[in-house]
Amino acid sequence: MKVIVNVRLKEGVLDPQGKAVKHALASLGFSGVEDVRVAKQIILDINGEDRDKIYADVAKMCDEILANTVIEDYEIVI
Known part of the structure; x- marks a missing residue:
């Protein structure tokens, strides 16, 4: 199953x-751009069919290594 994790800085973090x-x-010459926030996307291919378990596993991955939860938020898309 393909899982996409979008990681971005929290609001208020420079x-x-x-x-x-x-x-x-x-x-x-692109003068209309008011703000830019740079993020990262991590794409995982995970074996299994249990979406709830996969989501929980990926959330644990994010909390432990894929994101710095002090300054970053993440979104998991299965």
Whole structure:
């Protein structure tokens, strides 16, 4: 089963990479961009059919290694 984990900085956490991208876009003439937040996407292929168990396992993965839950939020899409 394919599982997608989207990890992004929590609101209020500074995103220097996003600011750099916004600045680069502006220097290329894309002036309408008001803000940029950079995130990461992790795609997992997991064996099994029990969606609830897979979701719980992936949430544990996120809490332990895939996301820094102090400063990042994550979303799991199965």
